[in-house]
Amino acid sequence: MFNPQFNITNKVLKNIGLIEAAKEVINDAPLLPLWEKQFKEDAIVRTAYHGTHIEGNKLDINEAKDVLLGKDVIGRSRDIQEIINYRKVIQLIEDEAKRKIERLTEDFIKKIHRIVVYRILGEEEGGKYRLKQVVIRNSETGEVTFRPPQAVEVPFLMREFVYWVNRISDDDIHPILKAGVVHHELVRIHPFIDGNGRVARGMSTLVLFLGNYDTRKFFSLEEYYDKDAVSYYENLKKASDGDLTSWLEYFTQGVAIEFERVRKKVLKLSKDTYLKQKLGGKQIFLTERQVKIIEYIQSIGYLQNQNFSDVITDVSEDTILRDIQELITYGIIKKVGKTKAARYIMV
Secondary structure: OOOOOOOHHHHHHHHHHHHHHHHHHHHHHHOHHHHHHHHHHHHHHHHHHHHHHOOOOOHHHHHHHHHHHHOOOOOOOHHHHHHHHHHHHHHHHHHHHHHHOOOOOHHHHHHHHHOOHHHHHHOOOOOOOOOOOOOOOOOOOOOOOEEEOHHHHHHHHHHHHHHHHHOOOOOOOHHHHHHHHHHHHHHHOOOOOOHHHHHHHHHHHHHHOOOOHHHHHHHOHHHHHHOHHHHHHHHHHHHHOOOOOOHHHHHHHHHHHHHHHHHHHHHHHHHHHHHHHHOOOOOOOHHHHHHHHHHHOOOOOOHHHHHHHOOOOOOOOOHHHHHHHHHHHHHEEEOOOOOOOOOOEOO
């Protein structure tokens, strides 16, 4: 019976705390529809590009974007097809998450694989478990990083894996950790002759979406893995002895980094959205300090005098108060209370 072993370390807990904080800001931030659309499209490009580049795809990110836009690109037909296929995987995952499917099946995993390898492997290999032994190599160094189980074991291991995925609820294991386990186990079993990494990353993302960690489809974990592919493969290899602790530290760190990157961008965009709505299109000049004040209040919910140094460190309290008074005059923030314990909040 599949039963993943790992410890909940302080690093894992810290990463999950950062993820939760960023998730709340991202989901609650107001955004103009156009910017939200652009943000999603950017995430799709980064996911399709990095998700295939880590496997050896030679297209650059601009070429990948052109492929997704239907433009003619000069490159290996396999590289172009991989980008197209991965975009279709992303769409399938989003569709399934919207339907809030309650069970994951081997047939669904095989369906993802068929899309991943469409026009890359022969039709007889798409969605079919491998029948021979393979090895996993680092696409940059060529080094053998892992020898998966024998082919004869694959059907049994996949049945156990899928049974575990459907049996374990969010009360049993945090969705972030569950997604990390799913990612690693599919790489470890390596059920298909090719395309396993893309299947594993896609399934892991689906588990995040189903666990309500979709953050409006703005993130791309593939970029985190691809930026340091050697570290990605090394961390997968470390867990091959059965202890997933170090892998889950790495995995949760990646989610935290990507969610924090999205949080910062969303805060800026939501601030711009808020100001456009609040000022009725009027142009006003905000100082860098005033922008920091607004972003702090949007993130924390309020600002008090004793927290001024948390926002700005190199000016006097009187200077910050003058900045605040201008923001009050513009009708962007307001003061609640009259003593030094008073709070400044968004209007």
